[in-house]
Amino acid sequence: MATDTQVLVVGAGPVGLFMAAELNRHGVSCRIVDKNDGPTHDSRAASIQARTLEILESVSLADEFVQVGNICHAAATYSSDHKLIKYLTFDELDSAFPFVLQLPQSQTERIVARYLARLGTEVERRVELVAFEQDEDGVRAALQRPDGGQETAHVSYLIACDGAHSPV
Secondary structure, X not given: OOOOEEEXXXXXXXXXXXXXXXXXXXXXXXXXXXXXXXOXXXXXXXXXOHHHHHHHXXXXXXHHHHHHOEEEOEEEEEOOOOOEEEEEEOOOOOOOOOOEEEOOHHHHHHHHHHHHHHOOOXXXXXXXXXXXXXXXXXXXXXXXXXXXXXXXXXXXXXXXXXXXXOOO
């Protein structure tokens, strides 16, 4: 089976976007599709840890994140009756980023999508994986297009980054 591209990434949240960017950066051809019409409006993940910022720094993105996020040097956990359970400080983390960064997921997605576009890959929006088959030659992925048409993508690998309810 001839492949259209090496990898199909399904889901354009933070993980899918960065996965596609890393594949692209390392010379692996990929497509990224997402059933939604744009970045999430919800903030499912609002905290970015020091190690994630270190990884983002390796591709020169950390500064952009830090400029728009809120730096948090400490955090507290309280019981339901408002008693302090735990107080943590992040200042002594062995990292160039000794803090947790607060940033809505929608902003994270926009930053990484712009980075991915600079690498030459655009997210194909309103494209949904509806079925797939795998055999020794690769994967056939049935994709529902925004115009109602269907496409079969032939890929070597399928990576599911579309959450807990993924069909993969």
